[in-house]
Amino acid sequence: MTIRTFAAALALACFALSASAQVTHTFDDGMAAFETADFAKAASIWTPLAEAGDLKAAYNLGVLYQEGKGVAVNEAEALRWWRIAAEGGSIDAQHNLGLSLLAGAGENPAPGETLHWLIRASENGNAQSQYTLGKMYYEGLGVPKDYEIAYQWMGQAAEAGFPPALYNVAKMTRDGQGVPPDMKIAFKLFATAAEAGYAKAQAALAVRYQLGEGVRRDPEQALRWAYRARAGGVERAQETIDAMVAEVGADVAKRIEAEAKTLSK
Amino acid sequence: MRAYVFQAALCLCLALGGMAASAGPAGDLIRQMSDEAIAALSDGGQPLVQREKRLQGLLDTHFDLERIARFAVGRYWRAATPEQQSDYIKAFSDYIMARYARRIGGYSGETLELVSERPTETGDVLVETRILRPAGPPIAAEWRVRTDGGRPLIIDIVIEGMSMALAKRAAFAALIRQNGIDGLILVLQADTGRKGARP
Numbered sequence: 001m002t003i004r005t006f007a008a009a010l011a012l013a014c015f016a017l018s019a020s021a022q023v024t025h026t027f028d029d030g031m032a033a034f035e036t037a038d039f040a041k042a043a044s045i046w047t048p049l050a051e052a053g054d055l056k057a058a059y060n061l062g063v064l065y066q067e068g069k070g071v072a073v074n075e076a077e078a079l080r081w082w083r084i085a086a087e088g089g090s091i092d093a094q095h096n097l098g099l100s101l102l103a104g105a106g107e108n109p110a111p112g113e114t115l116h117w118l119i120r121a122s123e124n125g126n127a128q129s130q131y132t133l134g135k136m137y138y139e140g141l142g143v144p145k146d147y148e149i150a151y152q153w154m155g156q157a158a159e160a161g162f163p164p165a166l167y168n169v170a171k172m173t174r175d176g177q178g179v180p181p182d183m184k185i186a187f188k189l190f191a192t193a194a195e196a197g198y199a200k201a202q203a204a205l206a207v208r209y210q211l212g213e214g215v216r217r218d219p220e221q222a223l224r225w226a227y228r229a230r231a232g233g234v235e236r237a238q239e240t241i242d243a244m245v246a247e248v249g250a251d252v253a254k255r256i257e258a259e260a261k262t263l264s265k
Numbered sequence: 266m267r268a269y270v271f272q273a274a275l276c277l278c279l280a281l282g283g284m285a286a287s288a289g290p291a292g293d294l295i296r297q298m299s300d301e302a303i304a305a306l307s308d309g310g311q312p313l314v315q316r317e318k319r320l321q322g323l324l325d326t327h328f329d330l331e332r333i334a335r336f337a338v339g340r341y342w343r344a345a346t347p348e349q350q351s352d353y354i355k356a357f358s359d360y361i362m363a364r365y366a367r368r369i370g371g372y373s374g375e376t377l378e379l380v381s382e383r384p385t386e387t388g389d390v391l392v393e394t395r396i397l398r399p400a401g402p403p404i405a406a407e408w409r410v411r412t413d414g415g416r417p418l419i420i421d422i423v424i425e426g427m428s429m430a431l432a433k434r435a436a437f438a439a440l441i442r443q444n445g446i447d448g449l450i451l452v453l454q455a456d457t458g459r460k461g462a463r464p
Contacts, residue, residue, distance in 0.1 A: 035312065103455040
């Protein structure tokens, strides 16, 4: 009896010791190792934490497997950890899982699983997931084409200030897709995205000024935004530049180009 | 599986030190890129995100991403609108840079050995290298370098006889047949849009 009690106590003590040895590393220790590029150490710290139900550790472990950091690249293992974290409510994991399945990772995901996770992440406010859903419905990719649903998701991402979403909502508002056409609102949306530095919106804004669509026609403003768009890599802005330079004259154009250059830096 | 080999090899090649002295500008390009990658990786004073940004810059500088992107969609390029073309080039470049720069962490003491440089019938130079690993047999990696306007740029990597550009082309053709070029762009954006580790 005494021996048995003693043995039990000893076993308990050993268990407590080994348990305390395991929990000497915290999630933050793993993060510190990750930041110094000691990914193998980060993986060894996060694995037991993730197995014990730490969602942040599970999410980051998924990232290590996806990127092959400290462990061999293993998309299936990345998806497995992200699923655990996503089901536990990690928005980043829901987002990554949805995008991974959309990008073709994983063997035969259940039908609708991509959509399920993108919707979960979107409902939890992830703007890029909202944008992705918007694009899927806009183009009819993996779902039936539906401008109204596309507009709803894209609109949420735009409200969060995500520039590509602002640009897409602006185009839909201009073209009356999923929403009645309204040139003035479209102009304002293009302007917001352009001011956030989104080059395609800058080109579109230049065209609004060039044509006087939703705003009073203004060749100098058109030129200003077209220069910025071109500096951002939008080649078709050159058409606006050519037309507007011809209108305002070379001297004014030169001044505006110099101004635009300082703004683009 | 093949894709992983490419990624691993590219990471290794970017993260090499001590490459033998080479003769031509193509070999020099590969060596210079390795040296710069080592410098970026060893800069412990910078946050990881910054180091990965520098690696992305290296890929952008030394690879002709636009040419690779165009090759990868083959005949579908001409059918695309100018907006689709520029969206695709951006999505492809972001995809390559993000994917490969993030995977550099797998570096663990590999070295690169320059084997030979030889011109091809199309005027490119093939730089033949071997990746020597602390564990496991060496991997054969060939770099196709094209000089356009006086500047040599990498346009393909051939790992163990398999071309990255051709592999992408096959994979992309399947995606385009299914969902058009817009579908391909969305898939590339989805791949790139995944978030990294969080504190």
